[in-house]
Amino acid sequence: xxxxxRLKPPDKGGGECECLMETEGFKASADICRKRTGDNxxxxxxxxxxxxDPESGLGSESNIYKHPSLEVxxxxxxxxxxxxxxxxxxxIADSPNSGVSLKPIRLGAFxxxxxxxxxxxxxxxxxxxxxxxxxxxxxxxxxxxxxHELLNKHKLKAEIPSYNISRLGLVRGVPTDWSMEEFVNATxxxxxxxxxxxxxxxxxxxxxxxxxxxxxPTQSVVLTFEGQSLPKKIYAFYTSLVVEVYQLPTIQCxxxxxxxxxxxxxxxxARCYKCGQAHSGDTCNIPSERVRCLLCTGRHLAxxxxxxxxxxxxxxKKIMSENCVSYMEASAQEPVPNPYSRTSPEI
Ligand SMILES: [Zn+2]
Ligand SMILES: [Zn+2]
Ligand SMILES: [Zn+2]
Numbered sequence: 001x002x003x004x005x006r007l008k009p010p011d012k013g014g015g016e017c018e019c020l021m022e023t024e025g026f027k028a029s030a031d032i033c034r035k036r037t038g039d040n041x042x043x044x045x046x047x048x049x050x051x052x053d054p055e056s057g058l059g060s061e062s063n064i065y066k067h068p069s070l071e072v073x074x075x076x077x078x079x080x081x082x083x084x085x086x087x088x089x090x091x092i093a094d095s096p097n098s099g100v101s102l103k104p105i106r107l108g109a110f111x112x113x114x115x116x117x118x119x120x121x122x123x124x125x126x127x128x129x130x131x132x133x134x135x136x137x138x139x140x141x142x143x144x145x146x147x148h149e150l151l152n153k154h155k156l157k158a159e160i161p162s163y164n165i166s167r168l169g170l171v172r173g174v175p176t177d178w179s180m181e182e183f184v185n186a187t188x189x190x191x192x193x194x195x196x197x198x199x200x201x202x203x204x205x206x207x208x209x210x211x212x213x214x215x216x217p218t219q220s221v222v223l224t225f226e227g228q229s230l231p232k233k234i235y236a237f238y239t240s241l242v243v244e245v246y247q248l249p250t251i252q253c254x255x256x257x258x259x260x261x262x263x264x265x266x267x268x269x270a271r272c273y274k275c276g277q278a279h280s281g282d283t284c285n286i287p288s289e290r291v292r293c294l295l296c297t298g299r300h301l302a303x304x305x306x307x308x309x310x311x312x313x314x315x316x317k318k319i320m321s322e323n324c325v326s327y328m329e330a331s332a333q334e335p336v337p338n339p340y341s342r343t344s345p346e347i
Contacts, residue, residue, distance in 0.1 A: 083139075116145060119134060119141075146159070168224055196223050
Protein backbone atom coordinates (compact mmCIF):
# COMPACT_ATOMS: atom_id res chain seq x y z
CA UNK A 1 0.00 0.00 0.00
CA UNK A 2 1.12 3.51 -0.64
CA UNK A 3 1.99 4.66 2.85
CA UNK A 4 0.91 8.24 2.23
CA UNK A 5 -2.48 7.37 0.85
CA ARG A 6 -4.16 6.93 4.21
CA LEU A 7 -3.02 10.35 5.38
CA LYS A 8 -4.83 12.09 2.59
CA PRO A 9 -8.41 13.13 3.21
CA PRO A 10 -10.70 10.55 1.63
CA ASP A 11 -12.51 13.25 -0.26
CA LYS A 12 -10.64 15.55 -2.61
CA GLY A 13 -11.51 18.88 -1.09
CA GLY A 14 -15.22 18.39 -0.85
CA GLY A 15 -16.26 19.23 -4.40
CA GLU A 16 -18.20 16.01 -4.61
CA CYS A 17 -19.90 16.68 -1.33
CA GLU A 18 -21.11 20.05 -2.43
CA CYS A 19 -22.46 18.32 -5.46
CA LEU A 20 -24.43 16.07 -3.17
CA MET A 21 -25.78 19.00 -1.19
CA GLU A 22 -26.97 20.63 -4.35
CA THR A 23 -28.65 17.40 -5.29
CA GLU A 24 -30.49 17.61 -2.01
CA GLY A 25 -31.38 21.25 -2.46
CA PHE A 26 -31.82 23.34 -5.54
CA LYS A 27 -31.16 20.76 -8.19
CA ALA A 28 -33.37 22.19 -10.88
CA SER A 29 -32.10 25.76 -10.69
CA ALA A 30 -28.55 24.50 -10.55
CA ASP A 31 -29.17 22.70 -13.84
CA ILE A 32 -29.98 25.99 -15.48
CA CYS A 33 -27.54 28.32 -13.76
CA ARG A 34 -24.34 26.46 -14.35
CA LYS A 35 -22.59 23.42 -15.65
CA ARG A 36 -23.05 20.52 -13.34
CA THR A 37 -20.46 17.98 -12.33
CA GLY A 38 -22.91 15.09 -12.42
CA ASP A 39 -24.93 13.72 -9.58
CA ASN A 40 -26.09 10.33 -10.66
CA UNK A 41 -26.50 8.33 -7.55
CA UNK A 42 -25.88 4.67 -8.11
CA UNK A 43 -28.28 1.99 -7.08
CA UNK A 44 -25.36 -0.46 -6.93
CA UNK A 45 -25.18 -2.14 -3.56
CA UNK A 46 -22.16 -1.44 -1.39
CA UNK A 47 -20.85 -4.31 0.67
CA UNK A 48 -22.43 -4.31 4.14
CA UNK A 49 -23.83 -0.82 3.66
CA UNK A 50 -27.08 0.59 2.40
CA UNK A 51 -27.46 3.93 0.69
CA UNK A 52 -30.65 5.19 2.25
CA ASP A 53 -31.99 7.63 -0.28
CA PRO A 54 -30.49 7.84 -3.75
CA GLU A 55 -32.73 9.76 -6.11
CA SER A 56 -32.29 7.03 -8.70
CA GLY A 57 -34.23 4.74 -6.40
CA LEU A 58 -37.40 6.77 -6.71
CA GLY A 59 -40.37 4.69 -7.69
CA SER A 60 -42.31 7.38 -9.51
CA GLU A 61 -42.59 11.11 -10.14
CA SER A 62 -45.17 11.39 -7.36
CA ASN A 63 -42.29 10.85 -4.91
CA ILE A 64 -40.87 14.26 -5.70
CA TYR A 65 -42.30 17.78 -5.86
CA LYS A 66 -40.58 20.91 -7.17
CA HIS A 67 -41.88 24.44 -6.87
CA PRO A 68 -42.31 25.93 -10.38
CA SER A 69 -39.92 28.83 -9.55
CA LEU A 70 -37.08 26.31 -9.22
CA GLU A 71 -37.10 26.04 -13.01
CA VAL A 72 -36.37 29.72 -13.66
CA UNK A 73 -34.56 31.37 -10.75
CA UNK A 74 -30.86 31.63 -10.20
CA UNK A 75 -30.19 31.63 -6.47
CA UNK A 76 -30.21 35.00 -4.72
CA UNK A 77 -30.42 36.20 -1.14
CA UNK A 78 -33.72 37.56 0.08
CA UNK A 79 -33.92 40.88 1.93
CA UNK A 80 -35.26 38.95 4.95
CA UNK A 81 -32.25 36.63 5.13
CA UNK A 82 -30.06 37.30 8.13
CA UNK A 83 -26.79 36.03 6.70
CA UNK A 84 -24.03 35.11 6.45
CA UNK A 85 -24.10 36.39 2.87
CA UNK A 86 -21.67 34.01 1.22
CA UNK A 87 -20.89 33.78 -2.49
CA UNK A 88 -18.74 30.99 -3.89
CA UNK A 89 -16.31 31.90 -6.65
CA UNK A 90 -14.56 29.39 -8.91
CA UNK A 91 -12.73 29.39 -12.22
CA ILE A 92 -14.80 28.48 -15.25
CA ALA A 93 -13.94 24.86 -15.99
CA ASP A 94 -12.51 25.30 -19.50
CA SER A 95 -10.60 28.55 -18.86
CA PRO A 96 -6.80 28.43 -19.41
CA ASN A 97 -6.03 28.51 -15.68
CA SER A 98 -8.77 26.13 -14.63
CA GLY A 99 -6.25 23.55 -13.42
CA VAL A 100 -4.40 26.06 -11.21
CA SER A 101 -5.73 26.53 -7.71
CA LEU A 102 -7.45 29.84 -7.03
CA LYS A 103 -5.96 31.66 -4.03
CA PRO A 104 -7.86 33.99 -1.67
CA ILE A 105 -5.32 36.83 -1.88
CA ARG A 106 -5.41 36.85 -5.67
CA LEU A 107 -9.20 37.01 -5.73
CA GLY A 108 -9.05 39.74 -3.06
CA ALA A 109 -6.84 41.79 -5.37
CA PHE A 110 -9.33 41.32 -8.24
CA UNK A 111 -12.12 42.58 -5.95
CA UNK A 112 -10.16 45.69 -4.97
CA UNK A 113 -9.30 46.34 -8.62
CA UNK A 114 -12.97 45.95 -9.60
CA UNK A 115 -14.10 48.35 -6.84
CA UNK A 116 -16.11 45.67 -5.02
CA UNK A 117 -16.92 46.84 -1.52
CA UNK A 118 -18.95 45.41 1.34
CA UNK A 119 -16.69 42.36 1.59
CA UNK A 120 -16.09 41.43 5.22
CA UNK A 121 -12.57 41.72 6.60
CA UNK A 122 -10.91 38.29 6.40
CA UNK A 123 -14.02 37.33 4.42
CA UNK A 124 -12.35 35.32 1.63
CA UNK A 125 -11.72 31.67 2.45
CA UNK A 126 -10.62 28.63 0.50
CA UNK A 127 -13.40 26.02 0.48
CA UNK A 128 -12.14 23.77 -2.32
CA UNK A 129 -9.18 23.49 -4.69
CA UNK A 130 -10.92 25.72 -7.22
CA UNK A 131 -13.49 27.32 -4.95
CA UNK A 132 -13.36 30.34 -2.67
CA UNK A 133 -16.01 31.64 -0.33
CA UNK A 134 -16.52 35.43 -0.18
CA UNK A 135 -18.58 36.88 2.67
CA UNK A 136 -20.45 40.13 2.01
CA UNK A 137 -21.96 42.40 4.63
CA UNK A 138 -25.41 42.56 3.01
CA UNK A 139 -27.78 40.53 0.87
CA UNK A 140 -27.80 43.24 -1.80
CA UNK A 141 -24.01 43.39 -2.06
CA UNK A 142 -23.83 39.60 -2.42
CA UNK A 143 -26.59 39.53 -5.06
CA UNK A 144 -25.04 42.37 -7.06
CA UNK A 145 -21.66 40.67 -7.11
CA UNK A 146 -23.16 37.66 -8.95
CA UNK A 147 -23.20 39.67 -12.18
CA HIS A 148 -20.12 41.85 -11.64
CA GLU A 149 -18.05 42.44 -14.78
CA LEU A 150 -14.80 41.36 -13.10
CA LEU A 151 -16.07 37.77 -13.13
CA ASN A 152 -16.13 37.68 -16.91
CA LYS A 153 -12.84 39.49 -17.18
CA HIS A 154 -11.02 36.94 -15.04
CA LYS A 155 -13.00 33.90 -16.29
CA LEU A 156 -14.63 33.33 -12.93
CA LYS A 157 -18.13 32.32 -11.98
CA ALA A 158 -19.99 33.18 -8.80
CA GLU A 159 -22.94 31.48 -7.17
CA ILE A 160 -24.68 31.34 -3.85
CA PRO A 161 -24.31 27.88 -2.31
CA SER A 162 -27.73 26.27 -1.93
CA TYR A 163 -27.13 25.43 1.74
CA ASN A 164 -26.87 29.15 2.51
CA ILE A 165 -30.30 30.06 1.21
CA SER A 166 -32.29 26.94 1.90
CA ARG A 167 -32.83 24.59 4.80
CA LEU A 168 -33.51 20.87 4.66
CA GLY A 169 -36.07 19.45 7.05
CA LEU A 170 -37.28 15.90 7.61
CA VAL A 171 -40.89 15.06 8.48
CA ARG A 172 -42.07 11.57 9.32
CA GLY A 173 -45.43 9.88 9.11
CA VAL A 174 -46.53 11.02 5.65
CA PRO A 175 -48.75 8.21 4.27
CA THR A 176 -47.02 6.46 1.39
CA ASP A 177 -50.00 6.69 -0.95
CA TRP A 178 -49.94 10.52 -0.98
CA SER A 179 -48.21 12.29 -3.81
CA MET A 180 -45.69 14.94 -2.78
CA GLU A 181 -47.68 17.62 -4.57
CA GLU A 182 -50.83 16.70 -2.63
CA PHE A 183 -48.89 16.82 0.62
CA VAL A 184 -47.10 20.14 -0.03
CA ASN A 185 -50.35 21.82 -1.10
CA ALA A 186 -51.96 20.75 2.19
CA THR A 187 -49.20 22.14 4.44
CA UNK A 188 -49.27 25.33 6.47
CA UNK A 189 -46.67 26.78 8.81
CA UNK A 190 -45.79 29.95 10.68
CA UNK A 191 -45.12 33.07 8.69
CA UNK A 192 -41.50 34.09 8.45
CA UNK A 193 -40.31 30.85 6.89
CA UNK A 194 -39.80 30.56 3.16
CA UNK A 195 -41.87 28.46 0.82
CA UNK A 196 -41.32 24.76 0.23
CA UNK A 197 -39.16 24.55 -2.88
CA UNK A 198 -38.90 20.81 -3.02
CA UNK A 199 -40.29 17.72 -1.32
CA UNK A 200 -38.77 14.30 -1.75
CA UNK A 201 -39.94 11.05 -0.24
CA UNK A 202 -37.16 8.81 1.04
CA UNK A 203 -36.96 5.21 -0.06
CA UNK A 204 -35.73 2.15 1.74
CA UNK A 205 -33.65 -0.47 0.03
CA UNK A 206 -34.82 -4.05 0.27
CA UNK A 207 -33.77 -7.35 -1.29
CA UNK A 208 -36.22 -9.28 -3.40
CA UNK A 209 -36.38 -13.08 -3.02
CA UNK A 210 -34.00 -13.47 -5.97
CA UNK A 211 -31.47 -11.17 -4.25
CA UNK A 212 -31.97 -8.18 -6.56
CA UNK A 213 -32.40 -4.76 -4.90
CA UNK A 214 -35.66 -2.82 -4.87
CA UNK A 215 -36.73 0.49 -3.34
CA UNK A 216 -39.77 0.91 -1.14
CA PRO A 217 -41.23 4.33 -0.35
CA THR A 218 -41.09 5.29 3.34
CA GLN A 219 -43.25 7.73 5.32
CA SER A 220 -40.29 10.14 5.64
CA VAL A 221 -40.13 13.22 3.44
CA VAL A 222 -37.26 15.70 2.99
CA LEU A 223 -38.53 19.26 2.56
CA THR A 224 -36.38 22.07 1.13
CA PHE A 225 -37.47 25.40 2.59
CA GLU A 226 -36.45 28.62 0.91
CA GLY A 227 -34.53 30.95 3.22
CA GLN A 228 -32.34 30.45 6.25
CA SER A 229 -34.77 29.09 8.81
CA LEU A 230 -36.64 25.86 9.30
CA PRO A 231 -40.10 25.84 10.89
CA LYS A 232 -40.30 23.64 13.99
CA LYS A 233 -43.65 22.21 12.89
CA ILE A 234 -45.85 22.11 9.86
CA TYR A 235 -49.59 21.53 9.85
CA ALA A 236 -51.54 19.37 7.44
CA PHE A 237 -55.10 18.05 7.68
CA TYR A 238 -55.68 19.33 11.24
CA THR A 239 -52.55 17.61 12.52
CA SER A 240 -49.03 18.81 13.21
CA LEU A 241 -45.79 17.23 12.04
CA VAL A 242 -42.43 17.93 13.68
CA VAL A 243 -39.73 19.18 11.30
CA GLU A 244 -36.29 17.81 12.17
CA VAL A 245 -33.00 18.98 10.68
CA TYR A 246 -32.30 16.57 7.82
CA GLN A 247 -29.01 14.74 8.37
CA LEU A 248 -27.13 14.43 5.09
CA PRO A 249 -26.38 10.78 4.33
CA THR A 250 -22.84 9.43 4.36
CA ILE A 251 -22.13 7.74 1.04
CA GLN A 252 -18.97 6.08 -0.16
CA CYS A 253 -17.84 5.51 -3.73
CA UNK A 254 -17.35 1.82 -4.44
CA UNK A 255 -14.75 2.58 -7.12
CA UNK A 256 -12.31 5.01 -5.45
CA UNK A 257 -13.56 4.54 -1.84
CA UNK A 258 -13.77 8.28 -1.19
CA UNK A 259 -16.86 9.74 0.43
CA UNK A 260 -19.44 12.17 -0.88
CA UNK A 261 -20.19 10.68 -4.29
CA UNK A 262 -21.06 7.31 -5.79
CA UNK A 263 -19.49 5.18 -8.49
CA UNK A 264 -21.50 6.64 -11.39
CA UNK A 265 -20.25 10.16 -10.57
CA UNK A 266 -16.65 9.11 -9.84
CA UNK A 267 -13.81 10.98 -11.56
CA UNK A 268 -10.98 9.12 -9.82
CA UNK A 269 -9.07 5.91 -10.50
CA ALA A 270 -10.16 2.68 -8.87
CA ARG A 271 -8.70 1.73 -5.49
CA CYS A 272 -9.13 -1.72 -4.01
CA TYR A 273 -11.32 -2.06 -0.91
CA LYS A 274 -9.44 -5.24 0.02
CA CYS A 275 -5.76 -4.34 -0.42
CA GLY A 276 -5.67 -0.62 -1.24
CA GLN A 277 -3.85 -1.01 -4.57
CA ALA A 278 -4.88 0.67 -7.83
CA HIS A 279 -7.40 -1.91 -9.07
CA SER A 280 -11.02 -2.82 -8.47
CA GLY A 281 -11.73 -4.70 -5.25
CA ASP A 282 -14.29 -6.93 -6.96
CA THR A 283 -11.60 -8.83 -8.85
CA CYS A 284 -8.91 -8.81 -6.14
CA ASN A 285 -8.01 -12.28 -4.87
CA ILE A 286 -6.00 -11.30 -1.82
CA PRO A 287 -6.51 -13.81 1.04
CA SER A 288 -8.74 -12.51 3.84
CA GLU A 289 -5.90 -12.51 6.40
CA ARG A 290 -4.02 -9.96 4.27
CA VAL A 291 -6.93 -7.53 3.90
CA ARG A 292 -5.99 -4.01 4.96
CA CYS A 293 -8.15 -0.88 4.92
CA LEU A 294 -6.53 1.94 2.94
CA LEU A 295 -8.45 4.58 4.90
CA CYS A 296 -7.27 3.66 8.40
CA THR A 297 -4.82 0.71 7.90
CA GLY A 298 -7.11 -1.52 10.01
CA ARG A 299 -7.63 -5.22 9.26
CA HIS A 300 -10.99 -4.81 7.55
CA LEU A 301 -12.40 -3.93 4.13
CA ALA A 302 -12.29 -0.21 3.30
CA UNK A 303 -16.07 -0.41 2.88
CA UNK A 304 -16.62 -1.76 6.40
CA UNK A 305 -18.99 0.50 8.39
CA UNK A 306 -16.96 -0.20 11.55
CA UNK A 307 -14.00 1.67 10.00
CA UNK A 308 -13.20 4.76 12.13
CA UNK A 309 -13.05 6.84 8.95
CA UNK A 310 -16.72 6.03 8.31
CA UNK A 311 -17.54 7.43 11.77
CA UNK A 312 -15.51 10.54 11.04
CA UNK A 313 -17.38 11.05 7.77
CA UNK A 314 -20.68 10.74 9.64
CA UNK A 315 -19.54 13.43 12.10
CA UNK A 316 -18.59 15.69 9.17
CA LYS A 317 -22.05 15.24 7.62
CA LYS A 318 -23.61 16.07 10.98
CA ILE A 319 -21.68 19.35 11.16
CA MET A 320 -22.61 20.14 7.53
CA SER A 321 -26.29 19.40 8.23
CA GLU A 322 -26.53 21.35 11.46
CA ASN A 323 -24.25 24.31 10.73
CA CYS A 324 -24.95 24.61 6.99
CA VAL A 325 -21.30 24.75 5.99
CA SER A 326 -19.26 23.22 3.17
CA TYR A 327 -17.48 19.88 3.40
CA MET A 328 -14.13 21.62 3.73
CA GLU A 329 -15.23 23.79 6.64
CA ALA A 330 -16.82 20.81 8.39
CA SER A 331 -13.85 18.48 7.87
CA ALA A 332 -11.47 21.12 9.29
CA GLN A 333 -13.30 20.58 12.59
CA GLU A 334 -12.75 16.82 12.36
CA PRO A 335 -9.06 16.35 11.51
CA VAL A 336 -7.87 12.91 10.35
CA PRO A 337 -6.28 11.11 13.32
CA ASN A 338 -2.60 10.65 12.55
CA PRO A 339 -1.79 7.85 12.51
CA TYR A 340 -5.06 5.96 12.57
CA SER A 341 -5.14 3.32 15.26
CA ARG A 342 -3.65 0.02 14.12
CA THR A 343 -5.71 -1.91 16.63
CA SER A 344 -8.90 -1.85 14.57
CA PRO A 345 -11.08 -4.96 14.84
CA GLU A 346 -9.94 -8.01 12.91
CA ILE A 347 -12.25 -9.25 10.20
ZN1 LIG B 1 -15.08 7.73 -6.55
ZN1 LIG C 1 -6.69 -5.55 -4.24
ZN1 LIG D 1 -10.71 1.35 8.00
